[in-house]
Amino acid sequence: MSTPLIYMDHHATTPVAPEVFQAMQPYFTTDFGNAASKTHVFGWKAEAAVEVGREQVAALLGIAPESLIFTSGATESNNLALFGVARALKERGNHLITVATEHNSILDPCRALEEEGFRVTYLPVNSKGHLDLNALKDSLTPQTLLVSVMAANNEIGTLAPMKEIAAMTREAGVLLHSDAAQAVGKVPLPVEEWGVDLMSFTAHKFYGPKGIGALYVALRRPAIPLKPLIWGGGHERGMRSGTLNVPGMVGMGRAAQLAQDALEAAGKRVAKLRDELWQGLQNKIPHISINGDTEQRLPGNLNICFQGVPSEKLLMALKEIALSAGSACTSDKPQPSHVLKALGMDDAAVRSSIRFGLGRTNTAEEVAYTVNRVAEAVAEIRAQEGIDF
Numbered sequence: 138m139s140t141p142l143i144y145m146d147h148h149a150t151t152p153v154a155p156e157v158f159q160a161m162q163p164y165f166t167t168d169f170g171n172a173a174s175k176t177h178v179f180g181w182k183a184e185a186a187v188e189v190g191r192e193q194v195a196a197l198l199g200i201a202p203e204s205l206i207f208t209s210g211a212t213e214s215n216n217l218a219l220f221g222v223a224r225a226l227k228e229r230g231n232h233l234i235t236v237a238t239e240h241n242s243i244l245d246p247c248r249a250l251e252e253e254g255f256r257v258t259y260l261p262v263n264s265k266g267h268l269d270l271n272a273l274k275d276s277l278t279p280q281t282l283l284v285s286v287m288a289a290n291n292e293i294g295t296l297a298p299m300k301e302i303a304a305m306t307r308e309a310g311v312l313l314h315s316d317a318a319q320a321v322g323k324v325p326l327p328v329e330e331w332g333v334d335l336m337s338f339t340a341h342k343f344y345g346p347k348g349i350g351a352l353y354v355a356l357r358r359p360a361i362p363l364k365p366l367i368w369g370g371g372h373e374r375g376m377r378s379g380t381l382n383v384p385g386m387v388g389m390g391r392a393a394q395l396a397q398d399a400l401e402a403a404g405k406r407v408a409k410l411r412d413e414l415w416q417g418l419q420n421k422i423p424h425i426s427i428n429g430d431t432e433q434r435l436p437g438n439l440n441i442c443f444q445g446v447p448s449e450k451l452l453m454a455l456k457e458i459a460l461s462a463g464s465a466c467t468s469d470k471p472q473p474s475h476v477l478k479a480l481g482m483d484d485a486a487v488r489s490s491i492r493f494g495l496g497r498t499n500t501a502e503e504v505a506y507t508v509n510r511v512a513e514a515v516a517e518i519r520a521q522e523g524i525d526f
């Protein structure tokens with residue numbers, strides 16, 4: 138009998154919820170219209186569906202629907218925020234600030250902007266993954282255009298104090314962007330109360346489809362300057378041209394609605410499973426430690442260093458459990474995680490760390506099974522490596 142597969146990599150992606158899939162289906166077939174077609178009912182239906190999706194996403198975040206620009210996902214939203222603001226404001230300054238533990242869809246655009254002549258400060262973090270707010274304050278200059286800080290880290294789950302950061306950037310008259318790909322639908326995101334100016338989202342991290350996301354741009358007077366990346370038909374108020382992904386937008390909306398309904402209960406349930414997993418592993422396996430913060434952390438995240446156990450070997454030994462050694466977006470390049478390195482961990486510890494990403498579909502039975510299998514595999518690998526604690 139084959140062992141059922143267990144999915145514990147919800148930071149990489151999540152399954153589409155059945156309700157989401159059902160909501161999307163008609164927009165592939167019967168209601169396939171182009172939302173920009175103004176002359177017939179097919180177009181009107183598609184446009185109406187897109188606006189419902191926009192309202193549902195906006196409702197989850199407590200923001201105005203018109204403040205959302207639909208994109209292909211958080212990578213594009215991050216690119217649009219960084220290039221869009223920097224290029225629109227290049228007469229006013231040349232400096233951006235971000236953090237060493239950001240996702241590559243922030244760090245790579247920042248490096249590209251450096252090639253365009255911008256200066257970028259990459260703030261360090263402490264061993265829990267938090268940046269030093271005083272260091273942020275000190276690095277703000279009259280040339281600074283934008284600060285970008287992720288709301289929740291995709292490897293270690295550390296939550297940033299966005300409200301404090303926003304108070305600081307507002308006082309300095311600098312725009313604040315946040316990559317909230319991991320935070321949305323997992324923890325409350327009172328975007329307006331925080332005062333964040335731009336925020337990136339992606340549906341596939343909260344049980345919606347892949348290939349659809351959004352950038353929130355606060356409605357201000359005068360408008361926040363933003364130069365589009367993709368030009369063409371002027372869709373999304375000129376900020377993102379291209380025929381709208383109608384099923385995707387419908388799905389993202391439905392996923393947002395489900396997330397809103399379940400936010401508190403699902404968060405508590407997932408956090409409980411995560412704590413059981415950590416307790417179980419700790420009881421059975423010596424010499425393990427948590428990477429990141431135990432308090433300010435995403436409910437489903439656990440990142441553990443198993444001393445003396447190379448992570449590839451552990452992942453190979455646990456073929457029936459989907460886990461990861463770090464960000465899915467960089468795992469084809471066998472480089473040690475830049476996030477764990479930024480915590481000050483040595484190379485051996487970085488290479489012995491595994492990310493567990495629990496989600497809505499996981500059960501207590503799966504957690505118990507995982508504890509036993511990981512304990513077995515760790516003991517075996519340590520024996521092979523000749524390590525005897």
Ligand SMILES: *Cc1c(COP(=O)(O)O)cnc(C)c1O
Binds near residue numbers: 149240289291318342
């Ligand atoms: C997944 C992820 C992204 C990329 O999102 P896509 O929609 O897959 O492009 C960006 N930032 C963070 C923090 C992520 O977790």
